[in-house]
Amino acid sequence: KAGVTQTPRYLIKTRGQQVTLSCSPISGHRSVSWYQQTPGQGLQFLFEYFSETQRNKGNFPGRFSGRQFSNSRSEMNVSTLELGDSALYLCASSPTSDGNEQFFGPGTRLTVL
Amino acid sequence: AQTVTQSQPEMSVQEAETVTLSCTYDTSENNYYLFWYKQPPSRQMILVIRQEAYKQQNATENRFSVNFQKAAKSFSLKISDSQLGDTAMYFCAFMKQRGYGGSQGNLIFGKGTKLSVKP
Numbered sequence: 001k002a003g004v005t006q007t008p009r010y011l012i013k014t015r016g017q018q019v020t021l022s023c024s025p026i027s028g029h030r031s032v033s034w035y036q037q038t039p040g041q042g043l044q045f046l047f048e049y050f051s052e053t054q055r056n057k058g059n060f061p062g063r064f065s066g067r068q069f070s071n072s073r074s075e076m077n078v079s080t081l082e083l084g085d086s087a088l089y090l091c092a093s094s095p096t097s098d099g100n101e102q103f104f105g106p107g108t109r110l111t112v113l
Numbered sequence: 114a115q116t117v118t119q120s121q122p123e124m125s126v127q128e129a130e131t132v133t134l135s136c137t138y139d140t141s142e143n144n145y146y147l148f149w150y151k152q153p154p155s156r157q158m159i160l161v162i163r164q165e166a167y168k169q170q171n172a173t174e175n176r177f178s179v180n181f182q183k184a185a186k187s188f189s190l191k192i193s194d195s196q197l198g199d200t201a202m203y204f205c206a207f208m209k210q211r212g213y214g215g216s217q218g219n220l221i222f223g224k225g226t227k228l229s230v231k232p
Contacts, residue, residue, distance in 0.1 A: 042224050045221070100208060107157075
C-alpha cells in the first residue's frame with residue numbers, strides 16, 4: 001500500500017498570500033489529521049477530519065482552515081500568510097474511526113518570506 | 114489539559130548498546146493511548162510503538178520496548194542493540210481515548226529527544 005502523500009513538498013510564499021496544501025491518506029483510511037511542526041513550538045495539532053466532517057480543531061486562528069473530500073483526500077488552507085506560519089505541515093491518516101493509530105506523510109515545508 | 118514532557122533533549126549511544134528515552138505525562142484521564150514516534154533526518158514521522166493505558170503489559174516491537182508506569186505517569190522507550198539507522202528525533206505522544214461525542218483524537222507531543230547512534 002502506498003503511504004500518505006502530501007503535495008507540494010516545498011513551498012515558498014510571501015506575507016499576505018494564501019496557500020493550499022494537499023494530503024492523500026493511505027487507501028482505506030478515512031481519518032485525516034493535520035499538524036504544524038516548528039522549532040519553537042514543536043508539533044501542534046491543527047484539525048482532524050473523518051468522513052468529510054471536522055471532528056476536532058486545535059488552537060489556531062481562523063486563517064487556518066481545512067476540508068476533506070468524499071475520497072478522504074484532505075486540503076488545508078492558510079490565508080493572509082504571516083512569517084510565523086513558516087513550518088513543516090504534517091498530515092496523518094488513521095485506519096481506525098477514533099484515529100488512535102496515525103501514519104504520517106513526509107510533510108510540506110512552507111516558507112513565508 | 115494534557116502535557117507530555119521529554120526531559121532529555123539529546124542523547125547518544127554506541128552502536129549495539131541499549132538506550133532508554135524518558136517520557137512523563139500529565140492527565141486526569143483514565144483511558145488513553147501513548148506512542149513513540151521516530152523522525153529521522155529525512156523528516157518522515159514513523160510510529161515506533163503504541164500502548165493502550167488499560168493494558169498492564171508493556172508493548173514490544175522487535176528491538177523497541179516500553180516501560181509503562183501508569184501510576185507514575187511514565188512511559189519510557191528502550192532501544193536494544195542500537196543501530197545507526199536508529200539515529201533520529203524521538204517523540205513521545207499522548208492521545209485521549211475518544212469518548213461519546215467524539216471530541217478527542219488528536220496527538221499531544223513532547224518536545225522530542227534527539228538520539229545519535231555512534232559507530
